[in-house]
Amino acid sequence: MQPLHIPDGFLSSTIALLFWLASAVMVGLAARRSERGLGERQIPLMGVMAAFIFAAQMLNFPVAGGTSGHFLGGALAAILLGPWAGILVMTAVIAVQALLFQDGGLLAMGANIFNMGVVTALVGYGLYRLGRNWPPAARLAWAGLAGWAATMSSALLTALQLWLSGTIALQVVVPAMLGVHAFIGLGEGAITVAALGFIERVRPDLQPRARGGLAWTWGGLLLALATVMLAPLASAHPDGLERVAQDFGFFTLAQDGPYQLLAGYRLPFLGDTPLSTVLASAIGALAVFGVAFWLGRSLRGES
Amino acid sequence: MTHANLFDRYHAADSPLHRLDARVKVVVGVGFILGNALLPDGAWRAFACAWGALLIANARAGLGVWFTLRRSFLALPFALAAVSALFLPAGRPLTEWTLGPWRLTPTDLGLVRFLSILLRSWLSVQAAILLTATTPFPDLIHALEHLRLPRVLTAVIAFLYRYLFVLTDEALRLLRARQARSASLPGRRSGGTLPWRVRTTGHLAGQLFLRSYERADRVYQAMLARGYRGYLRTLRPHRLRAADWRALALAALVLLWIQWIGWVY
Known part of the structure; x- marks a missing residue:
């Protein structure tokens, strides 16, 4: 189960309708653009790609202690197909998940589309676009970081929506969501890197081309930075409630091992200060970049 | 499964x-x-x-x-x-x-x-x-189209529904192939390191992407041959009684x- 799919009943009607509106605007723009610019050939491609994302979410890899890493695919779709097509593809995926599998609610679908479609396209593609002309290993690594950051941004937005709806206390939901998704995002980023590396090697002609303007880069950068800046909230009140959320399965993915390294997004020796949190986030980001860079280089090495 | x-x-x-x-x-x-x-x-x-x-x-x-x-x-x-x-x-x-x-x-x-x-x-x-x-799901999609959802989106959803089963089977085939090559003795840790596993899964995702991409191309050619004009047609009237x-x-x-x-x- 993916904790990012908000079911109905968890969002207040105001928040749900607000994000429906925002998603409708973005999806409408995406539909207009693809009708005008891409032509009929793009429709079967986007449809089959949406089915690809759906099927790719079945791919998992064992991590430790019975947990496994999953793949969400929003960033990869935006990088490979361009941001507008990526939004449409993810919207279709989320709609089918809600309609067919009751994975995520109908009223909450606007928020789900925004979190997993629009935000991942913005951060995933926006960041990737910044580094698209870099040397291959750095570019792949950067794509991995983009995948990780996209997951984190959408997790944070989900947390804020739940909090604004009065469903979950802020002190619980932000560290819980970011803590879990820091690791889900690691898998996401690594698979994005490996998949992109594989595709570049096997079908170099399919190299992702720029399909969005500079605004995507700025939007993506801003959103990613906002995520890092908002992370101090995660350490605002390390409360007993955090433990409750842990006991009730919110933390199932991150129960053991690595989570303790930067527990609650704080560096032990700096204590409970915003600086500590920001530094912890930066270290996390650097670690992801390092892993992704190494993966990218070893992938190139094989070709 | x-x-x-x-x-x-x-x-x-x-x-x-x-x-x-x-x-x-x-x-x-x-x-x-x-x-x-x-x-x-x-x-x-x-x-x-x-x-x-x-x-x-x-x-x-x-x-x-x-x-x-x-x-x-x-x-x-x-x-x-x-x-x-x-x-x-x-x-x-x-x-x-x-x-x-x-x-x-x-x-x-x-x-x-x-x-x-x-x-x-x-x-x-x-x-x-x-x-x-x-x-039925196709009716649901047509309903969404009548409710003013963008046509591109409903067409993408219709395609997604149609190829969901095909590509999920494809993914299952890939997973089965991975499993078939991952023999292990009971009680002994098998397989490579975590990065190795991640990379294998990433290759599966890349492979799945390429197969899907090539399938989309074939689908498009086949649909062109059958008179595809950019949207799906239906014979049902969809009139409110x-x-x-x-x-x-x-x-x-x-x-x-x-x-x-x-x-x-």
């Missing part, structure tokens, strides 16, 4: 609910869920009435009264995420639990809030289950009645 043919949630039957126009069902279903979100916390009578309406709809669909109830439990695990609502500081403390170094005090307001969230979520899931069980309007009016009255119960009582 060797094949992905168990995906379709549609239950073929001939009932008044099955015959109803898909647009009416979508609008009423979303209206029901929106109504749940609008109800105030602790409107137990209204929640009960909503569930009653749902049970009647179940019976009218010829699926058995408890059909959606039985299906709804898969959505419950997420509901536990709302458990922290129990400890809203605003209300009167009910009791105190000691949990290791922490002391937790559930409050009466918190309890009401938690139960209300749980009920809303649970009723909404049941409504969605009923909608998909009584409406008098019975559909009557059902819509009745459902609207019921939804308003539930709101009235929730806010007045």
Whole structure:
């Protein structure tokens, strides 16, 4: 189960309708653009790609202690197909998940589309676009970081929506969501890197081309930075409630091992200060970049 | 699981609910869920009435009264995420639990809030289950198109639905191939390091992407050969009959009645 799919009943009607509106605007723009610019050939491609994302979410890899890493695919779709097509593809995926599998609610679908479609396209593609002309290993690594950051941004937005709806206390939901998704995002980023590396090697002609303007880069950068800046909230009140959320399965993915390294997004020796949190986030980001860079280089090495 | 043919949630039957126009069902279903979100916390009578309406709809669909109830439990695990609502500081403390170094005090307001969230979520899931069980998916997509969803989007959703099964089978084949090459002795750790596993999975994703991409190309060529013009056509008229309007009016009255119960009582 993916904790990012908000079911109905968890969002207040105001928040749900607000994000429906925002998603409708973005999806409408995406539909207009693809009708005008891409032509009929793009429709079967986007449809089959949406089915690809759906099927790719079945791919998992064992991590430790019975947990496994999953793949969400929003960033990869935006990088490979361009941001507008990526939004449409993810919207279709989320709609089918809600309609067919009751994975995520109908009223909450606007928020789900925004979190997993629009935000991942913005951060995933926006960041990737910044580094698209870099040397291959750095570019792949950067794509991995983009995948990780996209997951984190959408997790944070989900947390804020739940909090604004009065469903979950802020002190619980932000560290819980970011803590879990820091690791889900690691898998996401690594698979994005490996998949992109594989595709570049096997079908170099399919190299992702720029399909969005500079605004995507700025939007993506801003959103990613906002995520890092908002992370101090995660350490605002390390409360007993955090433990409750842990006991009730919110933390199932991150129960053991690595989570303790930067527990609650704080560096032990700096204590409970915003600086500590920001530094912890930066270290996390650097670690992801390092892993992704190494993966990218070893992938190139094989070709 | 060797094949992905168990995906379709549609239950073929001939009932008044099955015959109803898909647009009416979508609008009423979303209206029901929106109504749940609008109800105030602790409107137990209204929640009960909503569930009653749902049970009647179940019976009218010829699926058995408890059909959606039985299906709804898969959505419950997420509901536990709302458990922290129990400890809203605003209300009167009910009791105190000691949990290791922490002391937790559930409050009466918190309890009401938690139960209300749980009920809303649970009723909404049941409504969605009923909608998909009584409406064939292609009809659902056409309903969305009639409800002014962009045509590109409905076409993409239609393609997604059509190739979902094919590509899921493809993914299962890849996973089976991985499994077949991953022999292990009982009690001994097998396979490579974690990065190695991640890379293997990434290659699976890349492979799946390429196969999907090439399939999309073939699909497009085949559809061009059959006269594809950029959107999907249907022979169904999709016209609202008098019975559909009557059902819509009745459902609207019921939804308003539930709101009235929730806010007045």
